[in-house]
Amino acid sequence: MKQSIYSRIADALDYTGEILILLAKTVYWCKSAFKNLKPIAKQMLEMGVYTLPITSLMSLFTGMVLALQTGTELSKYHIEHLIGSIVSASMCREMGPVLTGLIVAGRVGASMTAELGTMQVSEEIDALKTLAINPIRYLVMPRFLACIIMLPILVIYSDCVGMAGGFIVSKFQIGVDTSTYLDSIKNFLTIRDVYSGLVKAFVFGIVISIISCYQGFRTRGGAEGVGKSTTASVVISFLLIIVFDYFLTRMFFQKS
Amino acid sequence: MIGIDKLDGKISFHERRRYSRLPIEISVLISADLPEHTAFSQQEEKKSKDISGGGICFKMQKQIKTGSLVYLKLQLPDGNKEEISASSIMKWQRTIVTSNGEKHYETGLEFAQIEKNARQRIIEFVKVKEIIINIVDLHKSFGDEKILQGVNLKIRRGETIVVIGCSGCGKTVLLRHIIGLIKPDSGILEIDGVDIARISDNELDKIRRKFGMLFQSAALLNSLTVEENIKLSLQEHTNLSEEDMNKIVKNKLGIVGLDGTQNLKPADLSGGMKKRVGLARAVSMDPEIMLYDEPTTGLDPVRADSINKLILEFENTLNTTSIVITHDMVSAYQIADRIAMLYNGKIIQAGTVQEIKNTDSPVVKQFITGSNVGPIT
Known part of the structure; x- marks a missing residue:
């Protein structure tokens, strides 16, 4: 039966409300973080360390493409010495946090949703409740903290690798020497460029962890349900990353 | 004729040389006199x-x-x-x-x-x-489908009550209400005098520590080993040392006949083994109340009998109150102090094994005999 527009709006508000409730409860249970260091560390390893290879590849080629595209155009006006500043600012402000966020949402977020969704349909989460273990404290909080800690670290790593990729193309294809490239970064990259990217990473970490866990908890209907939840988790995370990126960019860089 | 075999709180009933371990309630004349108290x-x-x-x-x-x-x-x-x-x-x-x-x-x-x-x-x-679980006029619907339509049931401390009923009649829904996994639409559900439908999640977690539950599929956490699964409650709710917890794990696995499987993962276990590990996990904290959701379903007769014996052993050694959901009548007769039948969302009869076997209710009679002729369609 076709849902009316009002019913869809009501569903969307319902969903938003439940996400915010899950976020509030997760933040509340962060008080137990020091008693749960082992699971948090395990999640940080999964999210951060095991994501390094794909993050490295993505960041390297992003930096290289940025340098190639901008270097080619800048060469026409003989201002290719600015290439370092453009690559670094782009990586730190946008490409680093957004692409890393998307990678983590696709790899880690999908995995979290699939894992929790499978637990939901096989009654493992109900079993935790019967053992008087709060599922949000046991399952969501470690993932939440791991995400908000590791994503900014991954973004710093991604920015550095991206700048390194930009350097390779600048030196060997555009013809900008090392000192010119590094001076350009030093003179034009600001602290705001860097921390805006880290704030975005922090926000994206919240989005990915909460959306992925929520979708996992609301999974119904066996294997098919797990597949649907995983897809929904990735799509919603991607959309929210782009939406929040816009508003955060406005907040940091729009001239008043 | 009533005789006594042992004086340990259980009563033996002699009748045509049959023995039952069930307590007997005697009903005779009502006294109208005013009491003199001694x-x-x-x-x-x-x-x-x-x-x-x-x-x-x-x-x-x-x-x-x-x-x-x-x-x-x-x-x-x-x-x-x-x-x-x-x-x-x-x-x-x-x-x-x-x-x-x-x-x-x-x-x-x-x-x-x-x-x-x-x-x-x-x-x-x-x-x-005493009455430990008091269910009064419990109602629950999922959408337009009414599952529980006024369930009334009193369960006493230390007894084993088996809830029987047709597939899909709401037995598991009732069990999930008792441990607070589902909240009723209306009615009262008291555990030791506390209405669990009206308390916070933190207070509910304190009440849940009195419970152990064996799920139909065992519901072991697949990312953890057998040992880690059983230790879950102990790590969360006690300050025991690693050594003490390992001893408890060994003891519980020994009771279910699976000592030595500590390092295996659930994926390495058969269905019967998973159920026994699930049972070991459920009793790891020696709970007061045990819930069993179809404990023998999917098991061969030998394994099913071993589960029944374990249920009886836990009742005898730990004096637990047990609520068992099943449609396995052989198991029900073996383990029950009382049997209650759920039909059309209500408990239509609750009584001892003898009372159920001698029932006048056509619905109960049809169910326990397994006949396809009768009011149950």
Whole structure:
């Protein structure tokens, strides 16, 4: 039966409300973080360390493409010495946090949703409740903290690798020497460029962890349900990353 | 004819040389006389005085609730002792504080149905089986589908009650209500006097520590080993050392016959093994109340019998209250103190195994005989 527009709006508000409730409860249970260091560390390893290879590849080629595209155009006006500043600012402000966020949402977020969704349909989460273990404290909080800690670290790593990729193309294809490239970064990259990217990473970490866990908890209907939840988790995370990126960019860089 | 085999709180019933371990409730004449109360100490054995009324007064160490099942020891003319149980209607209770600050309770109980010569022979108050789970007029619907439509059930401490019913009638839904996984639409669900439908999640978690639950699919956490699964509760709720927890794990696995599987993952286990590990996990904290959701479904007869024996063993050793959901009547007859049938969202009959076997209800009769002829469609 076709849902009316009002019913869809009501569903969307319902969903938003439940996400915010899950976020509030997760933040509340962060008080137990020091008693749960082992699971948090395990999640940080999964999210951060095991994501390094794909993050490295993505960041390297992003930096290289940025340098190639901008270097080619800048060469026409003989201002290719600015290439370092453009690559670094782009990586730190946008490409680093957004692409890393998307990678983590696709790899880690999908995995979290699939894992929790499978637990939901096989009654493992109900079993935790019967053992008087709060599922949000046991399952969501470690993932939440791991995400908000590791994503900014991954973004710093991604920015550095991206700048390194930009350097390779600048030196060997555009013809900008090392000192010119590094001076350009030093003179034009600001602290705001860097921390805006880290704030975005922090926000994206919240989005990915909460959306992925929520979708996992609301999974119904066996294997098919797990597949649907995983897809929904990735799509919603991607959309929210782009939406929040816009508003955060406005907040940091729009001239008043 | 009633005889006694053992005086340990369980009653044996002799009838045509058949033995049952079930407690017997005797129903005879209702006394209309006013009670004269005679005080008995719970600790001392005294001869009864002539009691003209239907009441008796006990000095107790703790309060008991109306509707509790009370076990009394009677003196037989041949010098043997006989034990009976009777549902009490509490007449009055007063708290007495002695000069050294000790508190005890004097409780006047009236037994609605106890014959005069039985009252005269009362020599000892043995024990009380209080109501631990009280379900009153429970209703639950999922969308337009009404599952529970006014369930009423009282479960006493230490008893094993088996809930039977057709597939899809709401047995598992009822079980999930009892442990708070589902909240009812209306009605009362009290665990030890606390209505769990109206308390916070933190308070509910405290009540859940009294429970252990065996799921139909065992519901082991697949990312953890057998040992880690059983240790979950111990790590969360106790301050035991790693060594002590390992001992408990070894002990519980030994009870279910799976010692040595500590390092295996659930994926490495068969269905029967998963159920036994699930049972070991459920009893890791020696719970007061055990819930079993179809414990023998999917198992071969040998494994099913071993699960039944484990349920009985836990009841005997830990004195747990057990609620078992099943449609395996062989298991039900083997383990139950009482059997309750859920039909059309209500408990239509609850009674001892004998009462269920001798039922007049056509629905219950059709179900327990497995006939496809009858009111159940």
